[in-house]
Amino acid sequence: MQRIIQDLVQKNNTKILLIVLDGLGGLPKEGKTELDAANKPNLDSLAINSACGLHMPVAMGITPGSGPGHLSLFGYDPVEWQIGRGVLEALGLGIELKKTDIAIRVNYATMENGIIQDRRAGRPPTEESRKITGKLQERIKKIDDVEIIFAPGMEHRFAVVLRFPESLPKGSDAIKDTDPQKEGNSPIPVTPSTPQAERVAKVTEKLITEISDVIKNEPKANFILLRGFSQVPDIPHFEDTYGLKSLCIAVYPMYRGLARLIGMDAQPLKGDIREEIDFLKKNYNDYDFFFMHVKKIDSYGEDGNFQGKVSKIEEFDKFLPEILNLKFDVIVITGDHSTPALMKSHSWHPVPVLLNSPYVLGNTCKGFSERECLKGEFGIFPTVNLMPLALANAGRLKKYGA
């Protein structure tokens, strides 16, 4: 379908704003979901005048990660376009990936006599593990002609990027995890499962040896386990697909990284919704499409903090009039997945969405919530259809057939 869309795209001067309230959808506590419980007059009145519905990022019953959740929102089939674990980890740690990179998630581990005693090296404090990772980066900058980039993470976790000087063939990341999954076993040797992966496997073997040499005398973090070898996907660019010059406005590095993967512009931002809106205003004239990501709603959901999630929705609601004053042609407000505080995790529940433009039916919902959105004119639909709807409402899609 994305190919048909691409053929129908036409350009004009309209501006589209996609606001992703991460983890927006919820489940009831004493009858009310987080959205029901929130006092959010601006969102409610916007929903009444908008096209509403609920979207499914992957499929019914499937709980999406942040990668598939966002790819769907951007109109990419999340089953066709998979983003490897290593790539997501590296993006989340703020690394700007290139097409020639292989990204890997790494754990510090404790090894004795060739046997893994602790797969997480006793969960070292983050400041401690960061020091070790810093030392690794200082000592190891290249393996042969391959640049090595270390990205320190939380506790026992970090990421490594192998930056090759040349483009790698497809299948170069087909290497088994070296993590034996259970303590008491030897690490699994670096095993390429395709001939294309042999070059990467050789570099990885040398890398493990060099890292071991540096850390072998650490009391606990004296070895490493590698997981999620992955290449940067050769995914079509957002602007090539939709003809939209696009800007990502996000505080967390992973979302900026995801957006950059599809060619959106992004700059590091610190802080909160206030800073995001200022950045949006500053760049209003220079882009056609704005993806604004609001993280904290999900974080409170993940913590099981129902009231915290409610408060964050209310906080966003106060900023909404200022956003509406910017006069976007199309505004979409939704989440990338549901994160019910009740479940303390992402969930499979479809995500409430509203789309505002002059070309909606409207007056189907009394406010913005899971139950009200069920009555909306979009019904329950696959998330990948949201981009075509936004484009259509912006007058950016020609008629199909005569």
Place this chain on the structure above:
Amino acid sequence: MQRIIQDLVQKNNTKILLIVLDGLGGLPKEGKTELDAANKPNLDSLAINSACGLHMPVAMGITPGSGPGHLSLFGYDPVEWQIGRGVLEALGLGIELKKTDIAIRVNYATMENGIIQDRRAGRPPTEESRKITGKLQERIKKIDDVEIIFAPGMEHRFAVVLRFPESLPKGSDAIKDTDPQKEGNSPIPVTPSTPQAERVAKVTEKLITEISDVIKNEPKANFILLRGFSQVPDIPHFEDTYGLKSLCIAVYPMYRGLARLIGMDAQPLKGDIREEIDFLKKNYNDYDFFFMHVKKIDSYGEDGNFQGKVSKIEEFDKFLPEILNLKFDVIVITGDHSTPALMKSHSWHPVPVLLNSPYVLGNTCKGFSERECLKGEFGIFPTVNLMPLALANAGRLKKYGA
């Protein structure tokens, strides 16, 4: 899916009527859509006792042309079955196409010293251009063994059909438009982009030479530009697929042409709903399936005439009791796409539909409108599913599996 349906089809004596109110769906003006604003007691009371919903001809956000809109209604996937521009143009001008035809849209143009000065030959009055086209038909009846049929159109437009004595291989219509798109350029030479298209290209070259000879001394319309070369699609026949002997009742030639492409019977009709209903009554006993097309609702939508569209819906409503008296087993009333007066064009919005038979749930909607149909038992669904629903309600589909 169409293949599964074909395996399940069984015949009986039921009669199905599909009424297409072209461009039916709309958008609100001061809160009310055209359907909301129309006083249509008969449609409303039928909707209350029917299965209702909204259907999407192609996909969410995609605005369908009349071709894809109708193919979907007839149960053909509009992405799989595409009808070329030349074919639609020729059908619209009333030409009965055969499987061995190549149809082409043509513009009269003004050429000087090999350069196109005006791509539309100064938009000649229709009666003037018709005279020239008449002269062409008189002088040019054949190129080699290929019959040439001219169909006069409006202003600078007409269509040409190349009727070959033999079946042409697939890809025979792969010829670039000769229209350079911009004045000040030479026309593009006839260029086949596949080996199969070479025979058609040669005939076309000779045709251009012969036409030029006839019109070279016209003051403005002294050359032609060709676009939309297309073969008649080798599309399965409606009766072979569904076991339904079918009749098209339409005033506009293009809809009859579309219906004939899939093997429906059709006869030229002039006039209005009154004449269509008389024709329906006359043929009631001879067919299983009736496709009745009402055009004017769309035309008023395209003109942005909200009240005109409302009046045409009201006019149709007055005829409805007479139609219901004919006691069809299944009646479907819908549109081929939405044409909101607000947008003055086809749109991507799903189209309200009601299906009446003894086997519906009913009592889900309070009337026939976009918002009421949202509450209906069909929900929002792909248009291609409408034919299986009509067949099922007519008792014409066997159980699938044991």
